[in-house]
Amino acid sequence: MMDDTDRAIVNALQGGFPICDRPYAEAAARLGIAEEELIARLERLLAEKVLTRFGPLYNAERMGGAFTLAAMSVPEEDFERVAEAVNALPQVAHNYRREHALNMWFVVATDSREAMDAVLREIAERTGLEVFNFPKEEEFFLELKFAA
Amino acid sequence: MLHDTLDATDRAIVLATQEGLPLAPRPYHAVAESLGLAPEEVMGRMEKLLAAGVIRRIGAVPNHYALGYKANGMTVWDVDDARVSELGRRVGALDFVSHSYRRPRHLPQWPYNLFAMVHGKDRTEVEEKARAIAVLLGDACRGHEILYSSRILKKTGLRFGG
Structure with a gap:
């Protein structure tokens, strides 16, 4: 269970962790707790999977490479086979079933635009289905702000 | 994937920190x-990566499911092309929207050009929040849908092999 201090940590530390010699000490001082308490609580929140990670969140697109969101309309009787074929490709990072005629939505990451086109073609060939490509045209950013 | 903008030392830092920072009093020294490398070099390069937007932010990445946000709806909107950029920025600024993007339509099957991911405790809450987006978009919006995820088929995240 989370107590008030845990909630304060999760709410205050979703960004802005300092880059300095003793960053936990600095962040802890802002929260009014001791450095070792902050470290111990972060260890516990990670162990309890309240946090998935503590550290830098990298923007993959700023490192080069190509990304897209794609979707397919998969017949129900074929869903497991298609999911297996799509998931087998290492370039597929996430894949979600969604309640819609377009019922399979996945994110593809590749080294280049050319490689992206090839992966989407391969998915269409392997599954026999049309792949709808939804590349990002504009990003309205976006600060994660989950309240604990 | 990392070869366009980052040098070998930057890549080494990305690989050493993408799973998280060490939970030690001097984490950058540990890296x-x-x-x-010298600690000053690691900290200096991370400052630069942060300023360049390669690092979006440094801190806690919550598991929103564990925080009670059990419903997530991908809300999709058919918004007037002339106004979608201006309105998209306002939707992206709402505190219950985690990601918002303009994406292409695929007519006739898919008329929607604005995507906004909405998180809530349950579907009722997601629907209330979608109504708030509908109010914000007003007559610039010709229709919308909410696509709930019913199963995670794969979730490896984006990880770099260097």
Whole structure:
């Protein structure tokens, strides 16, 4: 269970962790707790999977490479086979079933635009289905702000 | 994937920190030691990566499911092309929207050009929040849908092999 201090940590530390010699000490001082308490609580929140990670969140697109969101309309009787074929490709990072005629939505990451086109073609060939490509045209950013 | 904008030392830092920072009093020193670099160099390069937007932010990445946000709806909107950029920025600024993007339509099957991911405790809450987006978009919006995820088929995240 989370107590008030845990909630304060999760709410205050979703960004802005300092880059300095003793960053936990600095962040802890802002929260009014001791450095070792902050470290111990972060260890516990990670162990309890309240946090998935503590550290830098990298923007993959700023490192080069190509990304897209794609979707397919998969017949129900074929869903497991298609999911297996799509998931087998290492370039597929996430894949979600969604309640819609377009019922399979996945994110593809590749080294280049050319490689992206090839992966989407391969998915269409392997599954026999049309792949709808939804590349990002504009990003309205976006600060994660989950309240604990 | 990392070869366009980052040099070998930057890549080593990304690989050493993408799973998280060490939970030790001097985490950047620990990273530096594992890479055979000076702590000042690691901190200086991370400052630059942060300023360049390669690092979006440094801190806690919550598991929103564990925080009670059990419903997530991908809300999609058919918004007047002339106004979608201006309105998209306002939707992206709402505190219950985690990601918002303009994406292409695929007519006739898919008329929607604005995507906004909405998180809530349950579907009722997601629907209330979608109504708030509908109010914000007003007559610039010709229709919308909410696509709930019913199963995670794969979730490896984006990880770099260097």
